[in-house]
Amino acid sequence: MADDNISHEELWDARYSESERIWSGNPNTVLVREITGLEPGRALDLGCGEGGDAIWLAQRGWRVTATDISGVALERAARHAAEAGVADRVDWQQHDLGASFPAGVFDLVSAQFLHSPGDMPREKILRTAASAVAPGGVLLVVGHSGSPSWEHHPHPEVHLPTPDEVLESLELQDGQWEVQLSDEHERIHHGPDGQPIVRMDNALKVRRLTG
Template identity: 80%
Template sequence: MTDGKPSEEELWDARYGESDRIWSGNPNTALVREITGLEPGSALDLGCGEGGDAIWLAQQGWRVTAVDISGVALDRAARHAAEAGVADRIDWQRHDLGVSFPGGAFDLVSACFLHSHGDMPRERILRAAASAVAPGGVLLVVGHAGPAPWEKPDHHHGVHLPTPQEVLESLGLPEGRWEVQRCEEHERIQTGPDGRPAARTDNTLRVRRLKDRAEPRP
């Protein structure tokens, strides 16, 4: 805690400590849609939470490095992975991504709903995510486009929810080195607190890092 305010880690540990399960345990629908059909390789899951995406990726044959700031979430995710029989395919790491970032290069880097009410430098983290993509690999960024129908307009408390085009521009990708495969808003169905499904709008950015071209022989 600094200046009387809880740290980002304390905020998320408290959030996950509110109940035994915060999320559904299912993978994000955008991840499933965008990644199904890709040849499995190495994947980095940023903000993995309780492990739904990481576990699904491992079940598809990916070797996953799954990262979160909350030790509470990571302990829970590791238990779920063991129950699913994929514990040996996932490396759980705790990082405050504004301070430290996993090493290595990955065939897939996924950042699904990497939003925070705290002081998280999201743009800088996503630029680091792009740098971690191996040649030929994919960066997938999925985010909320606005509040859900049951939420108040100020639910995100001043947190900027960028459009996919804004995310793309903020990455500062070198021209000619990346292919934009998807940059759009989309609707998905989410169950509200009253148990009734409702449509909400999210956005998806999927870019592929092009493989380095071999230099022509003299």
Template identity: 70%
Template sequence: MTDHLDHASAEEFWDARYGSSDRIWSGNPNAALVREAADLTPGSALDLGCGEGADALWLAQRKWKVTAVDISRKALERGAEHAAAAGVADRIDWQRCDLAASFPSGTFDLVSAHFLHSPVTMPREQILRSAAAAVAPGGVLLVVGHAGSPSWVADKGHAPHFPTPEEVFADLDLPAGQWEVLLTDVHESGMTGPDGQPATRTDSTLKLRRLAR
């Protein structure tokens, strides 16, 4: 979610984050993407907040044509290196984009937004509305996010609010009769805590299909 950090520092913040280590994330695609997109017919995909590109690579390896966007140039450079090594560089268009200020053009058969949370001020609801508008008729919008604080956070009373799938759906303010809800789900995921011990976190999934006109 967001805190006191201002929007102007977003690119600097994320470049510093990605520059702090050779790899920030695991390099594996998000489990919800694998689960929910495995049976979709490959077409065009938009990966919002792509980070180091694991989701984009997974999609490209399954014949999707992917537009992968992130605010961090360092993350995009790293993702492009991974794509070249995996032999799918020609299937991914890496674009630096500050989603708080602009949005990629075009429509897509799959728009994927995984863990689009930030400690830097970010208009998440506005971005997700733009994401929905970018879904082509018959296409899918997949929004996965945190639904609660991790288990190692003792003071849950001061934790930020993480929306439920139903709240995300309501915030999208979609036209009636034009979308089909395919999945709303909240589940607990295992992870490793900052002390190296096993931990858990609750995540949510919202999957929608735009009805073909």
């Protein structure tokens, strides 16, 4: 469980300070599958971490606003973007999304594994994310379906919803959205010992209708 005496920012700064790279640097597979072929526009990456998704989008012509609570992660992500030659296509912003949110409307809003120990108001954040989707644009939410088998003390305060629960929590207006994807899927994850383990994730993709 998260230490009640430290903030979410401090928690994630400490997590990212554990090593020079926490994540693989590759884009999330569902993002690649669902976004490939879309006309590039303005994208918002929520909880961007070290920038793998944002950089991938920028390399394909998207103009990206990427946000994270951790300044350590954002500094690292900006460095990776510069190394990839797309520094001018990504606006890195630090936000505690429960308290502040990037301004503007976007053709794509992506929330990939937006989970955190503690009392992060995930449902509220995702409703705000939906309101930031432009007409014709897409909201893509990907998350874990359950705690991994190697985690003996999962965070009881972190609810891992089904895609149907995510959809219901968005409180989308009838007739204004189209559900394009709602499913659970297996993903290979490497456990603490480096061995590949299958775990379940889920994905929800909705498009705001024009007109």
